[in-house]
Amino acid sequence: xxxxxxxxxxxxPTSKYSLETITIRRAHLKDGFQIGRNxxxxxxxxxLTTFVSPYREKHYADYExxxxxxxxxxxxxPRNLTFxxxxxxxxxxxxxxxxxxxxxxxxxxxALIRDVGLFKRILLWVLSWLYWLYCTVLDWxxxxxxxxxxxxxxxxxDWCKLDRKKFWDSxxxxxxxxxxxxxxxxxxWQGKGIGKRLMVEVMKRAEREGVIxxxxxSVPGEMLYRSLGFELLGRFxxxxxxxxxxxxxxxxxWCPKGWKEKVRKVM
Numbered sequence: 001x002x003x004x005x006x007x008x009x010x011x012x013p014t015s016k017y018s019l020e021t022i023t024i025r026r027a028h029l030k031d032g033f034q035i036g037r038n039x040x041x042x043x044x045x046x047x048l049t050t051f052v053s054p055y056r057e058k059h060y061a062d063y064e065x066x067x068x069x070x071x072x073x074x075x076x077x078p079r080n081l082t083f084x085x086x087x088x089x090x091x092x093x094x095x096x097x098x099x100x101x102x103x104x105x106x107x108x109x110x111a112l113i114r115d116v117g118l119f120k121r122i123l124l125w126v127l128s129w130l131y132w133l134y135c136t137v138l139d140w141x142x143x144x145x146x147x148x149x150x151x152x153x154x155x156x157x158d159w160c161k162l163d164r165k166k167f168w169d170s171x172x173x174x175x176x177x178x179x180x181x182x183x184x185x186x187x188x189w190q191g192k193g194i195g196k197r198l199m200v201e202v203m204k205r206a207e208r209e210g211v212i213x214x215x216x217x218s219v220p221g222e223m224l225y226r227s228l229g230f231e232l233l234g235r236f237x238x239x240x241x242x243x244x245x246x247x248x249x250x251x252x253x254w255c256p257k258g259w260k261e262k263v264r265k266v267m
Contacts, residue, residue, distance in 0.1 A: 022189075024197055027082035027097065032075055034094040035084070035182075036068025042184045043067075046218070052156050056147040063147035069135050074099050074181055076128035078116045079109070083201045085185070085194045096185035098198035100213075104176030108209040159237040160216075167233050167251040168214065173263045174253070178202045180215035195224050203228070206256055213254040222249050230254045 027035070040063060043049045049056065056063035074080050085096035102109050113121070139145070168174055180202070185194045199213075206213045217225050222232070235250040 021088050022085050022095070022192070022194060022197075023088055023091070024083055024085055024201060025091070027075065027084045027094075029072065029075055031082070031084050031094055031097070032072035033068055035071040035082070035097045035099070035184075037064060038094060038097065038186060039071065039182060039184050040064040040067040042186075048156070052149060052152045053147040054149050054152075059146040062142065062145040065138075066145055066147075069131075071099065071182070072131060073128065073135075074101070076124050076131060077101065078113050078121050078124055079103070080181075081202065081205075083198055085189070085198060095189045096194045096198060098183045098195075098201065099181040100178050100202045101181055102177075103179055104211070106176040106209075106211070108211065109176060162237050163216075163251060173267070174212060174214065177212045177214050178206050180213065183215070183221065196228060199225075199228055203254060206254070210256055210259060210262075212256070212259060215252055217249045217252045219249050222252070225252050225254075228254065 044056065044063075053063050071082075075082050079102045080099065081102070082097065082099045084094045086093055087095065102112050116124075180199070183195060183198060185198075203213055213230075215225065215230070216236070217230075226232075230252040231254075233251040233253055
């Protein structure tokens with residue numbers, strides 16, 4: 001999860017910056033556009049993006065659209081929680097975000113879905129179907145995402161599948177968890193504790209529910225997560241060595257107090 005990007009000059013933090021100038025709130029569906037744009041900027045110059053989207057400079061609109069579509073699609077899932085960081089007094093500008101999904105089928109996961117409410121679940125299902133249809137038609141009209149190398153995308157997806165099986169699917173005790181899908185803080189707002197505040201939102205929930213938090217960390221992201229108590233389960237599949245010198249982040253997990261002892265007793 002990279003934490004580097006660009007930000008509009010109008011919202012650069014001053015030397016008197018403090019966390020009191022930032023608020024964390026639940027995201028609205030319309031925030032998905034800013035979330036997608038921020039993420040596309042964040043990942044624009046990373047080795048992974050260069051690999052899977054080598055033609056993004058020429059077809060930036062396609063590249064950016066993919067991030068926006070993924071951000072909004074996640075928000076239409078009842079299991080999703082998305083938080084955004086905004087400057088105080090400007091709740092329309094998103095300078096950071098975190099998207100999480102609740103996996104598993106324990107009582108807490110079922111309660112989360114139930115608490116969404118039947119009407120809203122139906123509405124989300126309809127909206128997600130309509131949005132999928134919209135994206136499919138738009139993709140056909142514009143001729144697909146021309147920023148991508150399809151072969152590279154497939155290779156990356158296969159590597160991710162192997163890692164998911166190795167570190168998550170093959171461990172039954174890790175099935176019930178919160179999983180970070182995207183954590184991004186714009187460059188001008190980094191180093192101020194915003195990323196930690198966003199992560200704490202889900203960690204507090206995980207603590208109450210007695211479940212772990214999982215994620216895939218980039219090199220810069222790994223430092224943040226370690227400071228929050230996350231442990232490294234393992235490095236990414238060796239296919240990702242192109243990220244540089246073998247230091248390519250990895251799969252990480254945070255455990256609430258007593259979770260490991262509980263698992264040992266059950267196993």
